[in-house]
Amino acid sequence: MANAGGGDFCSGNLHNHKKQSDGLQSGNCRKNGMVEEAQEHGKPHFNHKLLAESFEEAPLHVLIFTYLNYGIGTLFGYLRDFLRYHGLEKRNAAIEREQQKDFVPLYQDFENFYKRNIYMRIRDNWNQPICSAPSAQFDLMERVSDDYNWTFRFTGRVIKDVINMGSYNFLGFAVKNNESMETVKDVLEAYGVGVASTRAEMGTLDKHKELEDLLAKFLNVEAAMVFGMGFATNAMNVPALVGKGCLILSDELNHASLVLGARLSGATIRTFKHNNMQNLEKLLRDAIIYGQPRVHRAWKKILILVEGIYSMEGSIVNLPQIVALKKKYKAYLYVDEAHSIGALGPTGRGVMDYFGMDPGDVDVRMGTFSKSFTATGGYLAGRKELVDYLRANSHSALYATSMSPPVAEQVIRVLKILMGLDGTTQGLQRIQQLAKNTRYFRQRLKEMGFITYGPDSSPVIPLLVYLPSKVAAFARHMLEKKIGVVVVGFPATTLAGARARFCMSASHTQEMLDTALEAINELGDLLYMKYSRQRKSVQPKLCDETSFELNS
Structure with a gap:
C-alpha cells in the first residue's frame, strides 16, 4: 500500500528518510510549518487555544x-x-x-x-x-x-x-423490540449464533462480505476487513503492519489495545505528549536525522498511532496537523476511531468527516462496532492492497473466531440507517x-x-x-x-x-x-x-x- 510519499506499507520499501536530513538540519523544519501547510490546502486545523x-x-x-x-x-x-x-x-x-x-x-x-x-x-x-x-x-x-x-x-x-449516563450508546441503537431488528432475528434463525471457525478457514460468510463492502462504501475507502473483537483488532494487527527495524510514534494516552499491539510488534516505540504537534514533529525529525539506534540505518517504516476520540480525556485528535506532519516526513498514519466512528462528523463518518478531510489522508483506519453500532467486533480499512495483505497475515484472521452472523447483521442494519439506505432520515x-x-x-x-x-x-x-x-x-x-x-x-x-x-x-x-x-x-x-x-x-x-x- 502506498502512502503519500510513495512507499509500500506491506513490503516496507519506503523512501530513505535520511535523504531529508540535509534539508532538516538547514532549518527548513519551521515550528509551525505543518500548520501553514494545512492552511494552504484549505484544511481546517485544530484550535490550540480551545x-x-x-x-x-x-x-x-x-x-x-x-x-x-x-x-x-x-x-x-x-x-x-x-x-x-x-x-x-x-x-x-x-x-x-x-x-x-x-x-x-x-x-x-x-x-x-x-x-x-x-x-x-x-x-x-x-x-x-x-x-x-x-x-x-x-x-x-x-x-x-x-x-x-x-x-x-x-x-x-x-x-x-x-x-x-455511562454507556457508549452514542446513537441510541441499544434498544429492544425495535421493528428494524427483525432482520437480526432472521439472520439468527438462518445462520445460528456462532461460526465456530476462523476467517482463514471456514468462517467467512456472505454476511461478512456484505458487511465489509457496505463498510468500505460508508468510509469512502477501497476495502475493509472486520474482526470479531475490537481490542484484538488493534492488539493483533499492529504487529502485522510493523516489526523489528520499524518505529512507532504513539500518543501517550493511547488505549491499552494499541499499547499492547505496539509492544507485540517488536518495533521501537516512542511516545509523544498528548496531541502535542511540536513534540511529535521533534520525534519525527530526530528519527529521520539519526535513524535507528547504534547502527543509524534509516527506519524501515515510521508509523504514527493515534485515536479519534480519547476515551478518558474526551479530546479529539489534532488530525489536520498530524496528516500534514505525516506527509511532510513520509510516515504512515494509523487512526483508532473506536469512539469517534458514528459519533463525529455531519454524517457520522468519524474524525475524517468531522474535519472535512480526504479519506486517503489516513493509511490505516481502525474502528469498533461496540459503541455507536451497539454490537461487537472491529474493522480495519484503507487501500485494497492493505486489506488483502491483512487477510493473509493478520493473527485475528488466522486464529480468532469470526464475527457472529447476527452481530454482523446488526452492524449492517445500523450502517444502512446511517447511510439512508433504509429510506428514512433516522440516521x-x-x-x-x-x-x-x-x-x-x-x-x-x-x-x-x-x-x-x-x-x-x-x-x-x-x-x-x-x-x-x-x-x-x-x-x-x-x-x-x-x-x-x-x-x-x-x-x-x-x-x-x-x-x-x-x-x-x-x-x-x-x-x-x-x-x-x-x-x-x-x-x-x-x-x-x-x-x-x-x-x-x-x-x-x-x-x-x-x-x-x-x-x-
Missing part, C-alpha cells in the same frame, strides 16, 4: 488535598496491613501457603497494596449488573456487601428506570440529536463551575473529581437519585486525575439530561466539586438551536 481551555488545571489547593487524601489512605493502609499480619484483622486477599513462599511468589504484596486498601473500598461503583437493554434508561440489580466490597450478594430487588436525525445533547450537556456543566475535558463536540465528557473519597461518594449519591454514572480513578487515570465520565446518547431526552444535571449540580455543591475558575454566567436559554450547528 484545546488549552478544555484542559483546565485544578486549583493548587485541590491537588494538595488530593495527595493528602492518598497519603492518609496509605498510612491507614499500612496500619491495617500490620493488623492483618498479626491476625488482629481478617485478611480477605489471596495469600500463599508457607511452603510456597520460598519459590517465585504468586501474589505481589506491594503491588496489591492499593487494591487491598483503597480500591476495595470503592469497588461497589464498578461492575454493577444490569438486567435490561442498556438504552437511555435501564434496570439495575441491587447488590450489597457484608465484607467491605470483597464479595457481593444480590438482594432480589431491581432498581427500575435508572438514567444511563441523520440521530447524529444531529447526539451533537445537540453533547453541546447542551457540556455547556451546562461549564456554567455550573465544573472542570471538564475535551472540546464541545466530543460526546465523551470527563468531569474532574480529583479526590478518591469524592469519587465513591459521587457515584453512590447519583445512584440513590436513580442516575447511573461511570467513575474512573487510578490506575486508569493519573493519581490526581480521578473523574466521572459521562457519555452522551441520541436517545437521551431533554428531561433526562436536565434531571441528571440537577443531581450533578446538587452534588457539586454538597461535595465541593466545582473547581473551575472559568465559570460562565448561566444563560436563560441554553438550548438554542443555532448553538448546535454540526461541524462541517
